[in-house]
Amino acid sequence: MDMVKAEGLTYEYIKTIETDHGTEEEKVLALNHLDITVEKGSFIAVLGHNGSGKSTFAKHINALVKPTKGTIWVNGFDTNQEELVWDIRQSAGMVFQNPDNQLVATVVEEDIAFGPENLGVPPKEIRKRVDEALATVGMSEYTTHSPNRLSGGQKQRMAIAGVLAMKPDCIVLDEPTAMLDPVGRKEVMQTILRLNKEEGITMILITHYMDEAAMADDVYVIDDGNLVMHGTPKEIFSEVEQMKHYGLDVPQVTEVAYELRKQGIDIPKDILTVEEMVGAICRLK
Amino acid sequence: MSIKINHLTHIYNRGTAFEKTALQDVTLEIEKGEFIGLIGHTGSGKSTLIQHLNGLISPTEGEILLDGVNIHGDKKNLRSVRQRIGLAFQYPEHQLFEMTVWKDVAFGPNNMKLSAEEVEQRVEQALQTVGIPKELYGKSPFELSGGQKRRVAIAGVLAMNPEVFILDEPTAGLDPKGRDEILDAIKALHEERKITVILVSHSMEDVAKLVDRIIVMHKGRVAMTGTPGEVFSRVEEIEKMGLAAPQISYVFAQLKAKGYPVPTDIYTTKDATKALMDLIGQVKLC
The missing domain is CATH 3.40.50.300 (P-loop containing nucleotide triphosphate hydrolases)
Incomplete structure (x- = not known):
């Protein structure tokens, strides 16, 4: 079954602008007729420059915003139906950019217990879930610590x-590594990959880091509310010129391969990793 | 100042x-x-x-x-x-x-x-x-x-x-x-x-x-x-400090380790393209 299915998903809003001359209103089309299907158990990445609409798309998956037109089904639940909101939010959890904005308790385990407590899970089961969840993200030793002394990467894993x-089927992560250093980024990405491969949780990652998107099964590019590219990371990143046109970037090795091809060197255009690059160069010899 | x-x-x-x-x-x-x-x-x-x-x-x-x-x-x-x-x-x-x-x-x-x-x-x-x-x-x-x-x-x-x-x-x-x-x-x-x-x-x-x-x-x-160039050619030490060199620096570190005659102080795509073109020019070495 599909984890997320969007059909003609459209979102419009009225933006009010305060100026010296008073208040002005402007209609903004944030998402324009998006058709996206995310299979259960897959790992997809959504790219797009700031203001492209990718976060608005993410918020639809959690029913934080409802479509103006079109429909989005999360785990089969239509987000337009008010009474399904709790089923939807239990199916798809969200992790935001700034870890400090999403921590609610003064002890790590209490923070983790906050969600299941609100779902009315029995205490014994909560204990079990908290311990399991912390073990899964490699944070068991911090169970009784205070979150304010953790690193950014640890807070995001928390x-x-x-x-x-x-117990969600799907996790939507909106730029979860934007505020982290290289170590923190690596910790979070490894956690995302492991949860996807081992626990089969569908991962929807919104990011500006091209190397992170390169790890996904599928990449979607959103530009000014339109879905403009969709394919495997190799298909997407080998389109260097198109990516730059949309204000995006490609991994350094992909760009070098592109430049070498321009100079007549026969090297694959879909190189994404250091190993692939080194291998391709060795084969040239 | x-x-x-x-x-x-x-x-x-x-x-x-x-x-x-x-x-x-x-x-x-x-x-x-x-x-x-x-x-x-x-x-x-x-x-x-x-x-x-x-x-x-x-x-x-x-x-x-x-x-x-x-x-x-x-x-x-x-x-x-x-x-x-x-x-x-x-x-x-x-x-x-x-x-x-x-x-x-x-x-x-x-x-x-x-x-x-x-x-x-x-x-x-x-x-x-x-x-x-x-x-x-x-x-x-x-x-x-x-x-x-x-x-x-x-x-x-x-x-x-x-x-x-x-x-x-x-x-x-x-x-x-x-x-x-x-x-x-x-x-x-x-x-x-x-x-x-x-x-x-x-x-x-x-x-x-x-x-x-x-x-x-x-x-x-x-x-x-x-x-x-000096700092990024020390890829291993940088990694030990929880940092990372630019992606392309790793390509040159690995090529060097394989015995190719490449510089290791490369960190931009422009210099990398040039260095690789130079290397490819000398292909017949191997």
Whole structure:
């Protein structure tokens, strides 16, 4: 079954602008007729420049915003139906960019327990879920610590554990590594990959880091509310010029392969990793 | 203006259970007009260091000399230190507050008791340097894109005419286009004004593109300093410090390990393409 299915998903809003001359209103088309299907158990990445609509798309999956037109089904639940909102939010959890904005308690385990407590899960089961979730993200030793002394990467893994304790089928991550250093980014990406491969949780990752998107099964590019590209990372990133046109980037090795091809060197255009690049160069010899 | 840091040590919460040494015997010299990249993973001490430079915190031991004068020597000097050393914090756009872009940038100079013409000139110049077009001057800063907002915030610091400009993670959270715009603006301000720029970043690619010299902090100490080429050719050591070199540097490290005659101080796609073309030209070697 599909984890997320969007059909003609459209979202419009009225933006009010305060100026010296008073208030002005402007209609903004944030999402324009999007058709996206995310299979259960897959890992997809959504790219797009700031203001492209990708976060608006993410918020639809959690029913934080409802479509103006069109429909989005999450785990088969139509987000337009008010009474399904809790089923939807239990199916798809969200992790945001700033870890400090999503921590609610003063002790790590209490923070993780917050979600299941609100679902009315019995205490014994909560204990079990909290321990399991912290073990899954590699944070068991911090169970009774205070979150304010954790690193950014640890806080984000804690936020992921908090979502895990609600037993979701899908996790939507909106730029979860934007505020982290390279170590923190690596910790979070490894956690995302492991949860996807081992626990089969569908991962929807919104990111500006092309190397992160390169790890996904499928990549979607959104530009000014339109879905403009869709394919495997190799298909997407080998379109260097198109990516730059949409204000995006490609991994350094892909760009070098592109430049070498321009100079007549016969090297594959879909190189994404250091290993692929080194292999391709060795084969040239 | 030269900055001289002598045996700087900073200990937070000294004498309590939370005692933590953030900086340990740091000695550094930064010349006038240098473009420095300050890197280090979270907790390496880089933020503590820049807060000292701006006089926001005082050393536990050691001193910081600005043109030979200890900045923490006389508290009355701090105001002038902060004008001479501008600091753009992380997410500086959170500090925008005025009704228009122009007013926001003018806030700092207006508080410096300058003439109206002088303020006007500074604001105009600062906005030009960061590449904000005239038609945005009258707009509310909150209507702008993320990258534009951040450039306006940077212009606000620039309008104070600092001699040293410190930027803490100026590209965090921006998309590639916004990132390039900010980096271009920083490059422009360094070139036009010949001021000292200290760029604090986790992003090795950003640092590699711009700076003359990199200072790597690790566990409160200066672990490495050198040109980007020198620093990024030491990929293994950088990794051990929880950092990463630009992706392309790894390709050259691996090619070298396989015995290919390649340079290892490559960190931009432009130099990489050139080095690989050179290598391919000598194919017949193998």
